[in-house]
Amino acid sequence: MSQPVVEVFASGMNSALQRAPRLRAVTVPLSPLSINVERWRPTWPKPKTIGLRFPEAPEPPRPTLPPKPEPASGGDVGVGGAAVGAEDATKAAADGQSAEPPTVPLSPPVATLADLLPPREGGTLTRIKPPAEAISIEDRLFYLLQPPLETWLKGQELVMPFEPFPYQYEGIAWLFSQKAGLLADEMGLGKTMQTITAIRLLLRAGQVRRVLLVCPKPLIPNWQREFQAWADELPVVTVEGEGARRQMLWMMPGVTILLANYELLVRDMEAFGDQIPQFDLAILDEAQRIKNRDSRTSSTARAIPRKRSWALTGTPIENRPEELAALYEFMEVVPPRATPDLRQLQALSKQFILRRTKDLVMKDMPPRLDRDEHLELAPAQRLAYDAAEKEGVIQLDGMGESITIQHVFELVLRLKQITNYDPLTGESAKLERLEADMEEIAASGGKAILFSQWVSSIEWLEEKLARFKPLMYHGKVPTPKREPILKRFKEDPNANLLMMSYATGAVGLNLQFAGYVFLFDRWWNPAIEDQAINRAHRIGQKSQVIVTRFISKDTIEERINRVLDEKRALFAKVLGDSEATNLSLSMNASEIFGLFDLKARHGKGTRKISPKGPESSAA
Template sequence: MFESFVIQLDEKGRLSFAHQNISHLNAKEFDAGLDETDYKLIKWMDEMQQEAVIKKYNPKKLKPKEFLRKIYDSKSGNKPVQELLETRLENLRAKILENLGGKRLFEMGNDGNPIWREIHIMPEKATVLFHFRKNEDNTHYFPTIKYGGEKLEWQYKNAYLICHEPAWLVVNSCLYSFTKGVDGKKLQPFLNKKFIVIPQKVEKEYYKKFVTQLVASFDVYAVGFDIKVEHSQPKPLLVLTELPSQSKTDLFGNPLEENVEDQMVFDLQFQYGDYTFRAENRIENNVELEERGDQYVFHKVVRDLSREKFYANYLQNLRLEISNGKIALAKSKAFGWISSYKENLEDIGVKIIQQTSSKGKKYFIGHAAISVEIKENIDWFDVHAVIRFGPYEISFQKIRKLLLQGKSEFELPNGELAVIPNSWFVNYSEMFAFMEEQESEENALVLKKHHIALAQELQSNNLLQLTLSRKLEKLKDFSQIDDYAMPVSFHGTLRPYQKAGYNWLRFLAEYKFGGCLADDMGLGKTVQTLALLAHEKEQFPESTSLLVMPTSLIYNWELEARKFTPNLRILVYTGGQRIKESAQFANYDLVLTSYGITRLDLDVLKDFRFNYVILDESQAIKNPGSIIAKAVNELNCRQRLILTGTPVENGTMDLWSQMNFINRGLLGNQNTFKRQFLLPIEKMNDKDKAAKLHAMIKPFILRRLKSQVATELPEKVINVKYSTMTEAQEKAYEQVKGYYREKIVSELGVPGIKNQQFTLLRGLTQLRQMANHPKLTDKDYTSDSGKLEDITHMIKATVSEGHKVLVFSQFVRHLAIVKEFLQEEKIQYAYLDGATKDRQGQVKAFQENPDIKLFLISLKAGGVGLNLTRAEYVFLLDPWWNPAVEAQAIDRAHRIGQENKVIIYKFITRNTVEEKIMALQERKMALAGELISTEESFVKSLSKEDIEALLE
């Protein structure tokens, strides 16, 4: 046991008999004479005291003497706890002794005098030599000790060990420690004995179990048997073994998944002369015992562990993550690794040794190489590939079939089994899946031209050689596409980014590629498409194109087409009176129809070969199993184009359906796409697969965000969104209109009726409300509204694109209906009407909270005092009598401090008083040259003809 004391010095500086036991609790009182090591030593010594040592094992909190008496009772003692206590004390002794250098150590006297006898701590470590002398009858065994090169006399000297692990020996009041961490139990028997005799009958067992360990760890001098020591450089070996496929666990006992690929085990070993050792057994010296009759030879191999570590680290750098000397890899991955790094291994001298499996399999472990060349042909790419396994050239078709079947193993002409490297699966699986066999030429394989991006991606990673025409090379970089002349018949001017979009559409047409124009809402997908159709009319005057869209967009397209492409002959193929004959389409340049009609009249539409089939809001076909998706894929045409602001709404399959429509086979069939892309991306978050998918579709999707083209936009872009009433809405509207028409027109002829203006105002207001949603005037109305369908669709589109939107309406009840929709969809919003008390709080929420994209505002509440510079879109849900009030609402967003370009959408319901008010406004403003200030003044300005026109 160790204890710490402070001793008082006498007047001559000698140790006196005045002393005090100290602990870490009172040590600071003597701080002047203590250093950091002293405090550590005092703490460890405190931990040796009875109370501290037994605390962990004494849950009943017995007194130390009582507890120890019980634990060490000769009959009922607790051996496991005894061992734990001894181990704890031994660990503390070793720590204390290792840190005692430069301190004074004493042996305590029987009278409790702490300085009875001083023990001198020897500064150097002593060495031990173990001697064995074998003779005919037995073997003598004894150790000798040297200190400072001199033999130490330590036997029969009252020497004693104060620590065994490692040994600390006191001889003649001197304390010795030893090199190589000698165990004190190997010295203890010889304190009072010259040697130990090992009888011949147990000699063999003794040599095997005890002497071999001693020879491995310590210096041994032998007489009567040989110790041969080998010093050499290790030769690294990678031993390759097949893990039996029936095994339910891997190398380390972990359960394997079902259908998991067979595995190969790499076992790192090191050869020293005739002896081989596994990497995980990191022992400096290995000893093997050889028996030659009654003679023994100990072969001691001194291992170079630093060199072994160098080889292990080198393999780690080659991505072979060896753990405990072994690693198990899927077979294709294992042989892929060998193929990739065979030369590196040979350069550094690592040898691969293959252990033949129980079934007698022998694997090819040479170099496997694949080289692929792709050349542009007129309508496709020709694919040429050379595959070699060592000296053998293998048929490309054979390897492709194996890869597509998920098989990785086949037999070479010499009987060895070749395993296709996993990197080929990773790098070429998409290309192999998309290639097609050409019937005209034997064994010819081709790739469709729309797989250009896949070929370019593989080329950029040095995985194939690609030869392209200079023109097709430009598709890689959108900015390099040629500038095409605008069609003469197009009336209007395209903004620069719109002109770039038109150029891209023309480029795709030239190469017969389908495309997806996916610009942000409000950037003019319609006008870019119309410019393309005007060109098609000039180039192919006899051709007809088909535009399919949601019903609510047909009128907008018709208006825009008549405005920008007045020369196009347009057929609106909708309604119950439509003529279901495909021959009529030849009389028109453009046919406008809806998804619903396409589904119903598929037999009529697919009988005609169209020039272009264009889908607007193409997310309508995102579900490939839907009837409409199947229907549009049956349409017969030369070219395909889709328009959408949100190509992906729910998942990766949305993309497949739309891409497959424009370029059939671009992403393979549904099963191939699921296996190659959907599952790795959505289930495993595979970033490489996502990048590859993006690269494949990139040439065929043009998406410009509003933020990207902001410099090309004017300060305000105003669009009119025409909505079509639903059948129920139209019926309700016509009833109200009939009532007021009869009442007001009959009153117009009667002079002096003062309520005429009031009746007219009331009637027009009610009709405007009906145009929004009949619920605004009739609480019992349970059907839907065409305008609400358009509003909710555009809200979802802008919010999904991350834009902020101001939604204005004159009618609080209209905002309430929109609110109801937002709550159902769990879309956050700010809200302001005349009853809102915390106006500034709502403004702040919209301006500063990134999750709040919508701000619903009633006209009267939001007309003044608001600064909403975060908004990028303004939706005006109903037209106002006074354009100045409308402009004021727009200016809530478009004012000083606004960094965004503002896109405004006015929602107007077709064939209602809203559309007629707009036309009247424009005419009267143009005539008067001044703004109409109020609703009353607007009504006063109406003539009898104007009123009749409104109620027509």
Template sequence: MSRIESREPVVDQKLRFLITENGFSIEHRGEIEKETVQYWYDRFIQDKFKALYDLGFQERPDWLDAAGSFLYLVSDTFQTCLLRQPELELLRDGTMFSADEDLMERLLKSVPFSPGSEYIDPGWIASVFERLHKIFAVEIRAFSGSIELYFADKSQHLRVPERIFFHLVENRDDGSGDGSYPFAFLATYSTKTKTGKISHKPLQYALTEYKNDREKLIILLSCLNRVSELSRLIGEFVRSGEMFHPLRLTAGEAYQLLKDIPAIESTGIICRIPNWWKKHSSSVFMKVNIGQDKVPLFGLETMISMVPELVVGGVPLSREDVEALLSETEGLAFLKGRWVEVDHARLEELIKAMDSFKGEITLKDAMKLELGEPADDLSPDVGTMVSNGAFLQKLLSDMRSPGRLRRAGLPKHFNAILRPYQNTGYTWLNYMNKIGFGACLADDMGLGKTVQILAFLQRMYQDNKEARALLVVPASLLGNWEKEIGKFAPKLPYFILHGGGKTMGKNLLSDPVFLTITTYGMTHRVAELEEITWDALILDEAQAIKNPVSKQTRQIKALKGRMRIAMTGTPIENDLSNLWSLFDFLNKGLLGSSGEFHEFCLKLDDRPEGYAHLKAMISPFMLRRLKTDKSIISDLPDKLEQIEYVSLSKKQAVLYRKYVAMLADKLNGKLTGMERRGLVLASLIKLKQICNHPDQYLGEKGYEEKDSGKFSILREICETIYEKRERVLVFTQFTEIIPYLDDFLAGIFHQRGLTLHGGTHVRTRQKLVETFQAEDYMPYMILSVKAGGTGLNLTKASHVIHFDRWWNPAVENQATDRAFRIGQKNNVVVHKLVCERTIEEKINVLIESKKELAENVVGSGSENWITEMSNEELMKILTLD
């Protein structure tokens, strides 16, 4: 039984969704325990948009993930907007749907941190609304009853809008001569004309229209009886008959009506009122201007100024203005060209808060205001608006938009020309170091985070030869960093701290080198790492510290660093606890304590607009560019090819050396030319198998991850691919390893992918292609190089992994082109796994350095050219250095 198949089945308590470019899909995450969840899972599999439409009529369930909760909010918002259309009964399936601007803005502020959320914009929401509206139109067309009955069948909590509107407007020329009636009121109703169009008429015309149909008139006006019980003013209008005529209102009457609006609208009557009341711009607030004056920056503990003032509708009020308002009776007063709500108790509270104001705040606490956390001086009960002053506004703008910064010059001895977006990243890192903040470089995989970091380190070393930097990486990436330093920063002094021996740490103190590179596992084994205050402390694959309570995370956070940098291609914000842990490392205290942040997250279900506050707070400290960004696409090649250097495990190294020694003995014996060629070709296969996994060479079935460097780096790559819910093609020339790769990847992606090899029937091949290319998420396809080399169109893949090398560039390119061909909208990242110091690396160097040989000899379609080498040449490329 395979390693994956022997696992206990995963039980999931939630429905999990994936946002896609054109909508969404439901994720497959194991067995479902609750019957209700299983019911809705089946509904979404059958017809996802119909299921979403119906789900919106239910009370908000607690078994949805963050993306599902947002989709529910979209459906609920659709129904809210639909039920604000008073022409529903008249137009039915012909109703033109339009989204309320305020509700649309609330939706955009409620976009969660979840895979695919970058696709959500007004166009995406509008397309989902359109799908839901089509479902409503189809259903109501087939429904013979009234609109009210249709919605009553769906939910007892929904109220269909009445056809009556109340309008309240400012009346600048009231005809009184003294401005006693500054407002006007009119009741209207909607009706269908002879041509089928909808028009709005004063309510008095209903008495004429329905004079011969008393039942319809009673139905139309019945809501007036209900609203009369809820609003004293409206009750007076109805009883006196004034409701059927235009009315002039005093400021006091208008204020009373505005206060009654929520109760009035609960009866289904739609109210059109002034924007200044809807947007609360008639209320007096205390506005606090934070960080107006420039100050020297010392990180998050920098003290910045706070200057309070009272404002209404954005207009400042003097103390004299406030005293004038206090002299008015409560209600509405006209001041400085606008209507102001007069509430004596609140005004006195605001004045008291102003008088007791201290006037300074740390930059950290100022940033925390983005999360809605009041500072000590800012009581939420008073009603406080926070505004960034000129200095703070520019600071945050520069951090969020580093393209505006003056570009930092590249250091000497740096052997790379950075792409424009990479130069921006390099400049941003230098800027963040200068102003004392931790930084997260979170570019998509393949966009070159490593080269940006190396440019930053080379510049730091150039500016200060006494500086010390610590780079912590997964063990599987040590080889990649060595190769990249040799390529881009060959004069950068570095030391690799890895392996055994207690004296290794002592060398850090006695013989300092600018850059120390170590692994996460070594940080708790070398105590000396904690004794140094590093000028730069950098984490590669920083999702390694996502678990805030793990021993590894605590150890990393115990290290001291003046500048802290986290590198990750994984959008760690998909899990908010991961996000907290990362920022606790980068800028401790910015997101509060773990408990405080947990409390904030618990409130997101009821206040999803909190996601927007959180994004605003972390965005200055995180630089994330996507391969889909329009500003990036034009700067990228069609295929981003990168060699992933892999270290052999101990078991692999032992087997590899043993096999090469055995081969050397045989080659020194008496062999015919044909025997020698056969031995060499067979040996190439055996060594490739050892590089893949010892169990492939030994013919065993365990396939433990720890025994293969390639399996370890495959996890690193695929975990990032999974977090973004991208798709990958994995090529191998060995059919026998495909089932074990399939088991391994199924554990990473939480679902089975697809496999295709020479034994796959032609009809099955086409079905596999259609499944991979479908809208629903299919994470991976494993293909044998020969079977997958021709006739397949797999453009949904944005990654290609060559697990083992077919030493023929033409064959590899043909396989890669399954993903990169006509119809491909994504930039494709091609990962070629190469075991260091083995025949794989040496032949790769040969291919890369001798293009003519690669095309004419290596590209001949066979590996016979290796058999022509002398024994000495052969041992040179086979021996493990």
């Protein structure tokens, strides 16, 4: 077989490579089939977590009180407290001794609140917000994760006798989250209830275990009553009695709420030295009591070892805006002795003050009708008044440079007393008018409260108004007798008139069943007058409150009235957002001098202090 002759292939191979290939077959055994399969399993790392454990909230313990000593003289009584006081009163009554103020509620603090409640919108819930100073995430979550107050307080874990108003829920939530706070709601809006409820919640949330509440002495029974009404599960112990017993009460373990008055706080804290008892929360009621930061009361309050500081007052500025600085110092939001300027005070107010007025929150509250009764003095009064004023001014002018504010003040007081009644003849234009009004009020079964600056005026009126069986409530009435008087005024349909001194009756009492308030004479400070009026015009009041101010025409009263009206306007301005000034809200020396047409030494010459003559249009 001939091979084709190829010289050179296109691939470049030549014919020399044309030899036949030699093939050899070899048998290879088959190996078993093997497939590699990749195993893929998803891996999920455990997510990181953040946790927060809420403190346990134990049931409040009932402390075992030390045995009560034999009743001490001078009204120095033993342990009070919501539950304990009732036993004491019963025991004392059984023993034939003078009983302590009854702890049976005079009236539920807002007994008619439920009636006044507007229907709550479904789904409106009040949540607790973390305070601005809460920085750590744990702190913020603690507040955020609390249940809405409406859920918390609707009668399961914590029984509420009446449902709070929405603004009160907000106040409770605000207090709950404040380490330092000033609740400055206008009088009558329920600061007491909001405070007690916030304390309950803090106790339940395990945030506080030991609370000190300091208030003026006359308000101790009021707080006891309110604790019983709003938080009867909480043991309240009142610091009372002789020194050794009080020391024991201050130090007694297991006391949840300790109630003390300012005077005993000062006295007892000084006795403690370095061993001052500690508190988780210290509350000052009527906190304007510490407005003077150099006072012993103020420095003692600041020395209380505490974690939280609350202050309560309806009049955070009673005289000057700087008084707020003293409260801020107690609340430890300004350094010691700091003197914040107005702008700083306003900034601090936004963070640490909660203030609501009735106009803002109580749109459905019955109105308060103010009427100024400008009365002509009775003839004998007029003569006595004119003579006294003329003589007084001559005397003052005759004093030359030695004249002091005290001299002027004494004349003002003498003249004011004559405008109440002429001490010689007993003539009184105010009395005539009051009797006419009281006839009408008594006939309709109404109840009226009368305020005067002087106990002597009240005692004089008692005699003149005997047919109305007036009740008296002033500084001369012993403390144990005061509560029964209020109780009788509320419950006795024939008790139509309660006469009180500003000093004793203006603060803290709940008399919302009275529809009439008479200011027989005027106090120096409109804030105090408002406090007095708000004994009646407060939550729970069902009808309008008619406030009558007696002002004698062409007298010092008209001049004072005009100054007070200007002050009232200023008060609103300072607490509002407008530019505040540095003026005093109560009458200052210059203003008191200015009530008369006097000449006073000023600098090198004699300065005429502008006369403040009455204006016929003053109203």
